[in-house]
Amino acid sequence: MAEHYFNYFTEIEDHFVRTRGAGLLFSPLDWALIETWKNAGIPVEAVLRGVDIAFEKWRSRPARARIQKVNSLAYCTQAIMVEAQAMAETAPVARKSAKPPFEIADVRAFIARNAAALNKTGHADIAASLESLDIDALYSDLEQLEQRLTAIEEKMIAKLRASASEEALFEARRALDLDLKPYRGKMTADQIAMLEKQFLERRLLESAGLPRLSLFYL
Numbered sequence: 001m002a003e004h005y006f007n008y009f010t011e012i013e014d015h016f017v018r019t020r021g022a023g024l025l026f027s028p029l030d031w032a033l034i035e036t037w038k039n040a041g042i043p044v045e046a047v048l049r050g051v052d053i054a055f056e057k058w059r060s061r062p063a064r065a066r067i068q069k070v071n072s073l074a075y076c077t078q079a080i081m082v083e084a085q086a087m088a089e090t091a092p093v094a095r096k097s098a099k100p101p102f103e104i105a106d107v108r109a110f111i112a113r114n115a116a117a118l119n120k121t122g123h124a125d126i127a128a129s130l131e132s133l134d135i136d137a138l139y140s141d142l143e144q145l146e147q148r149l150t151a152i153e154e155k156m157i158a159k160l161r162a163s164a165s166e167e168a169l170f171e172a173r174r175a176l177d178l179d180l181k182p183y184r185g186k187m188t189a190d191q192i193a194m195l196e197k198q199f200l201e202r203r204l205l206e207s208a209g210l211p212r213l214s215l216f217y218l
Contacts, residue, residue: 006101006142006215008038016073027177030070030073032199038216040194042084050080074183077191100207102218104139110218111135114211118156121209126156130213146215153213160204172203 012034017024037047054076070076111130118127129152138145176199184192205212 006218008044008216009034011044012047012051012073016076019051020070022069024071025186026200027072027179028202029176029195032176032195032202033073033077035198035202036191036194037080037084039198041169042080043087046084046087047080049193051084052074053083054079072179072183074180074186077183077186081191102142104135107139107145107215107216108135110215114213117209117211123156123210124158126152126159129155142215149213149215156210156213157201157204159210160210161200164204167206168204169200172200176200 009031010116014029014058034047051073055070057079058070058075111133115127115130118124118130130149133145133148135145138148173196176196180187180195187195211217
């Protein structure tokens, strides 16, 4: 698995901020968007190209049409989807073997830290699932380890969703609607549905003070 695979979030954030040309703190909407693209298997290269193309089009407009800055990745959604489709239609490139991007000690510490946080917040069953992972065996196949961590995280999120109040779910959806309103025309109904799912899950985890278990957050 190529090293940049696990740098998906930081590569996109750094590239967007650099291309925009001014400092910007990503919003929950931006992080949820990146997670949606990651889960959909969109290559990081397609996202970076889409960002470049979206900004090129924005900068080609007359100055009077560029009064409002691009303040969210959502502005680049259409260009990113076009690039992702173009890459999907080309012949796949064989992956080169690469050494694991993390030291095994870092992986162990990450999982132990998350298990401790889960135990502390009353999720001993989820913590036990993490602690039962055979890191020595899985370290040679980080993709399989990531799949196992994702399955455990999905179980954790399902518990949170089942116990969340209607008011909490309503407030999360309202927050998304406010952030997404200027960009809805750039997304399909399926894309919005996926984004809503990711946004809600991130909000539930943050509200509960629970960690993300994916190696993307190591």
